[in-house]
Amino acid sequence: MPAAGPPLGMLAELTHRCPLQCPYCSNPVELMKANRELNTENWLRVFAEAADLGILQVHLSGGEPTLRRDLEEIVACLSARSVYTNLITAGVNLTEARIAALSEAGLDHVQLSIQGADAEVTEKIGKYKDGFAKKLKTARLVRDAGLPLTLNAPIHRHNIHQMRQFIDLALKLDADRLEIANVQYYGWAYLNRSALMPDLADVERQVEIVEAARTDLKGVLNIDFVTPDYYADYPKPCMGGWAEDAFVIIPDGTVLPCHAAQTIPTLTFDNVTETPLAEIWQSSPALEAYRGYDWMTEPCRSCPRKELDHGGCRCQAYAVTGDAAQTDPACILSPHHDKLRHVAEAAVAAGEDSFTYRRI
Ligand code: SF4
């Protein structure tokens, strides 16, 4: 296999701690406590190594990354190396002074998650009192600080009827971008799949609304749309291809090709406290496992779309077929494609309405 080219992007999950308890959270069900997180010295060393490796942008995520008191130091370290920084936050504990400090440190962009388009849905999903009002305040403070703002709306059965309100809210808050992301079923979301799965009619209505808004608001609001796998005909190019140009580091320093990769039990992962990041990127067994195209089975192996979608998601292939090298069942050409649709229909029919809320 040829040597990997330099990575461009990195998702750094600085902590699993979070004041919210979203049942769709993509963090693993076994969350890490604070005592397992890398210390400041280690994070700063890793980010310096990442910059040396050629990383152009880092997404600072969690959990809630603002719970790390060293966030300004981390942003400054990356900014000094000309790395673009995107803060992914639930936005319930950011003060004006903290936003100013992060901006001063060189923060480039804020992505604010929003659980619903009104207080009732936001607080029901996040299980956090006054969360909606706090998020609106944070959005305004971010824009007042002159930082670009993306609103991120994870979509499921309990808020899929709020599409127009999400779009209106993004306009009202002067967001640059709205990301409408149908929930992907990993971690806590997998645990809550029956209670979160939307039905096909609502998904079709959603697609119509989003597509119309994308046309109407061209040049005003960028709308990104992450379609729902369970009703798709073709899969998404997960992470732009396995260990192709991006990777994830979780709070204890373990390096993953994607945030759900630990659900594949045959993989062996490396940790930045034991191995230099450059070596991990080039030769970690987990990153090498599905890099490129040699691992592919049919129908992907001879498919003309393989460079577009890289065969989809390995974790979903494993979850549904028991073999991570199989075609993602979201693909209509997969012999397991019907299973995904049946799971979705059974989940909707079950009508489960109570959540297992995320907790650490
Ligand atoms: S999805 Fe919710 S619980 Fe999970 S990290 Fe984001 S805000 Fe916190």
Ligand code: SF4
């Ligand atoms: S067969 Fe594989 S490469 Fe072809 S469209 Fe489906 S997932 Fe993509």
